[in-house]
Amino acid sequence: MKKLFFSMLVCAGVLSTINAQDKPIELQKYFGDLTARHIGPALMSGRIIDMESHPTNARIVYAGTAGGGVWKSNDAGTTFNPIFDDYCQSIGAVEVDPNNPDNVIYVGTGETWTRNSVSIGDGLYKSNDGGTTWNKLGFEKSERIANIIVNPKNSNEVYVAILGALWSDSEERGVYKTTDGGQTWNKVLYVDQTTGCADLAMDPNDPNTLYASMWEFRRTGWSFNSGGDKSALYKSTDGGATWNKIHNGFPEGKLGRLAIAVAPSDSNILYTVIEAEEDTKKGLYRSDDAGANWKQLNNDFGITVRPFYFSRIVVDPRNPDVVVKGGLSGSISRDGGKTFRNLGNMHSDIHDIIFDINDSDRMYVGTDGGVYRSWNGGTTMEIVENLPLSQFYHISVDDAEPYNVYGGLQDNGSWYGPSSSGGGISARDWNSIGGGDGFRVLKHPTKNIIYSEMQGAENVWRFDAENKLVKTIQPLPQKGYAKLRFNWNAPMAVSAHQPDRFYMGSQFLHKSEDMGDTWKIISPDLTTNDPAKQQQEDSGGLSMDNSGAENHTTIFTIAESTLDENIIWVGTDDGNVQVTKDGGKTWTNTTPNIPGLPANTWCYHIEASVHGKGTAYAVFDGHTSGDMKAYAYKTTDYGQTWTNIITDDVEIFARNIQEDYVNPDLLFLGTEFGLYITIDGGKQWAKFTNNMPATAVHFIDLQKRTNDLVMGTHGRGVIIIDDISPLRQINKDAMAKKLHFFESKVAEMNDNSGSFGNGFGAETQFVGRNPSTAAQIKYLLPKRHTFGKMTLEIQDMDGNKIASLGPGKSKGINIVNWGYRMKQPKVAKGKTFSFGGFTAPRVPAGSYKAVIKKGRDTFEHTFKVAYDKSSGLSDADRKLKHNTTMKMYDMTQELAYMVYELDAIIEATTKKKTKEALNSLKETLVITTGDNYVGSAEPQLREKMADLYAKIAGSYDKPSNAELESLSIIEERFEKAKVDFAKLKKKAKATLELKSFEAFVNE
């Protein structure tokens, strides 16, 4: 019966293999062991939107982030874990059901601090198991959810405040209510398609009393408007059925964004922060009669600054006069809002604050640079070190060994760090390389020079990393040219042809041949130069907000062809794709040739192909006009014709594309909700989800030597997929085989041991995982192996077994690591361990076979292993090292067998004297007393032999003269022991049934 079952399974396997050949490849099922690794950085973390505590367990704290999902702490904010990776990573609100706090959590997606660079949400989610699994409850078009409030007396009654779309009209705004736990919803407060609910509060003592602040707001790619006639503060006392404005004491005229808070300890005390027309009327207002009357208390800078970014008030749960306000530094009042002082030193831009449920001295604060904890009421702040939420706008890589990743961050400057480091990539591995908001960072192709910039190219830095010399080199106004317009995220480029060449884009293309000392404009204005989109000094609405973030009609991307330096592509934020084939003498706007692209859609990236001079890819992003579709096109004729390469597989807008340097049909697309991959030039796209959160991928680079795909994400730092080369080789022929080995490069046995003690202080830090340095056996299975035996052996070319490894069984790509080591030697049995004996020796360089046995089939793959060239050993040195190591390996096993024999004789012999003599000999061979720590006994022959063996085997170098001399002493002692043992063996005359040496060492 079992046989039948088994053969049935085989049969099923065959059937599904046959079926697979007719269908298009479902790439998503074949990613297998191809897995993303995250390298942070976490030391500057990233923007936090909403903090939430558990109402009865002070150890549990949640952080909702701008672009990195939801994180949960189980240790009172010491460390956090992500719990929302499979879903939209832009978070507006997190709410724990106070009636069932261990299990029920709501997450509203889409951040509500509506700066230019915000991402979008895609609805409301609920977990019934403390955040392990999630269900979507709708609101797909809500874009941003500001609050979720569960009635503390009835879990089925939930209110959701929807701020709604930032860049377009939307009717999915206002306050919604459910009375059946989220199955059905009623819109209980709605103003119009431009006005959303920015803040919602419930009287904790009366769940029918609600306060809602409605906000009229709109952003475009070139402007922001906060405020209007429709902004207002409303109150309902009947569970949302009716609402009335509560403006008694409010300033006249238009209102902007308002925050609202009810003191948990006194329902009559309310606070609101008002954005008004007149500066003197802005600021904090308080009501002592539940909103009937209001009185202005304070309009300090800390209270009125940037309402769209900081409208949050939090009242101490135990004291109605302790009020905290988000802001540039964050402000705290202990006199009921009359006066404020700044919160303690921490990263600027404070968005949310929560008090510990038991102790108001303990606070958690969410900033643009992560979560901070305070133990003394907000006076000193300490950062949470394991939140890798860094928000990259751009990344690049160099060709160092290991390669470095460079990039600029939202509100956190510019950085570079290694893709691999001893003990993992930790905070100390990252180097600051620019201030302000960071954007593009590029390494000079040959010199130790790094270019970086801040917003609007206000500064472009040329950093001589060798001599630590820094110089600003941004293009300056030139005679005969209009005022330069730089994007907030201004483009720069280096050249593959001329190492000192450096490009920058304003509305013109600027070229320097001397690393930015001399600039030449090599184009006309390449944008639409639409004056209607150039009124940034009027931007902001009721509060002027001219940060440069809205600068428009600018060049956004520059790509010089790696095949011909005269071919340069330029893309603009107002939708132009311009190309020159003569180094800038003449330009052609190819945008009219792009089918199906709405006018003026932001050209986010152009990738000049390595596969043809006329070939390029262009990615367009329309989200700043409310268009959330992905647009990417390919041309092979310098833009005379463009072909759409996006399918319905891609769910959301894209910002970046990366082509493979080898297989022209392999492309990587960075979208707002994660990474997509195609292996057929864009006919089908598959979302990559192996340890890859649905975070916004702003920029992708492919490291040429390692084939690592490096992503700059806007919320989860740098994420790398090591060696994507198997994707080049997935095709129907490979998939038709029972098992297909991927071609792999020569595996180099790295001698670099990393560094000493890199773990100090890292207990609560994020540490990025290193790439594997092992030889990797990679193969494709058409179907998962679940039944029957499957083994993987490494063999030498004569078929001798060197190691057995656990093979991967996944459908698709399998990756098995082999650390170049054979089995550790068999060590003599003693009282304690011989730690040296745990060392497994490395194999010599050469060819090896991976042999997979699966059912009745055997599959073989030959691969090469090479020595590390950087450690400077000659072939003779390597040979000496290997031979000495193996000599000691053999000696160790020989001694093990001798002790085995000796023990057997002691057991068998009846002669007391011989027994005693054997025991004395044994005491010189192995340790027979003590323990493995400070109670350890004097080392004997086994320990000396194994320790020297481990010392030689573990060194990168050839054996030293000292080691060889020590070896000769050990050899002598061993020879003498052998002679002594032979004599005693003779005397003992015991009849023994011993295992053979072969059987003994292989047992």
Add this chain to the structure above:
Amino acid sequence: MKKIKLLLAALVLGFTTQINAQSAEEIIETYFENTGGTENWMKVEGMKMSAKVNQGGMEIPLEIYQFKNGKQMTIINFQGKEIKQGVFDGEVLWSTNFMTQKAEKSDAESTANFKIQSQDFPDAFTNYKEKGYTVEKLENEEIDGTECFKLKLTKTPLTVDGKQEENVSFYFFDTENFVPIAVHAEIKAGPMKGQMSESKMSDYQEVDGLYFPFSMTQGIKGQPGQPITIDKIEINPTVDAAAFKFPEETATDSKDKN
């Protein structure tokens, strides 16, 4: 046999058609039926697994004993010396300390949780209702590119750092043959608390009429795991009960003390 025939028919006709019709109970039933039959599973009193793990080139042999009465033990053999880990005699949980090579008891909370978890023998799903466990079928998910039924198994709560916590794991049953190929569970204690563990199972082979996975990979979800290869499984082995007893220190040990 009837079930098998039905399954065979389903395979030939295209098994995908019936995937969603399965209830949690049917999935578990079919799993036991396909792997030897519930009756035979219930006859299992104990198991001995001989396994190997490979750590940094070092091959470590393990012997794992598990019994219905809660007795458990893992024996690691290093350089001819036996190190016992996770030994449980039904009441006391202990391990050999690597430094002193002496037995030491685990803390009371770990011991209590271990006792609770020992009900899982021979399989978490055997008699799960009697054990007070509940099962819920969630939406299908793919594991290793393979369509799986996802079952949420809620077991007896554990106590972690003094607080009671839900004990939930997610089982992924291959929709083709109804055997679990992966288990996810939140790590409940220690510095990894809050992260999701992942075990993957494969190489199901027959032992005395029952099917067991002979290969497992354990690690953190989304990261490369550590493979464990099982060479041999013995059903109902005989072991001296004394092997599970916590060895109280005796005066004869003093000879070895420094």
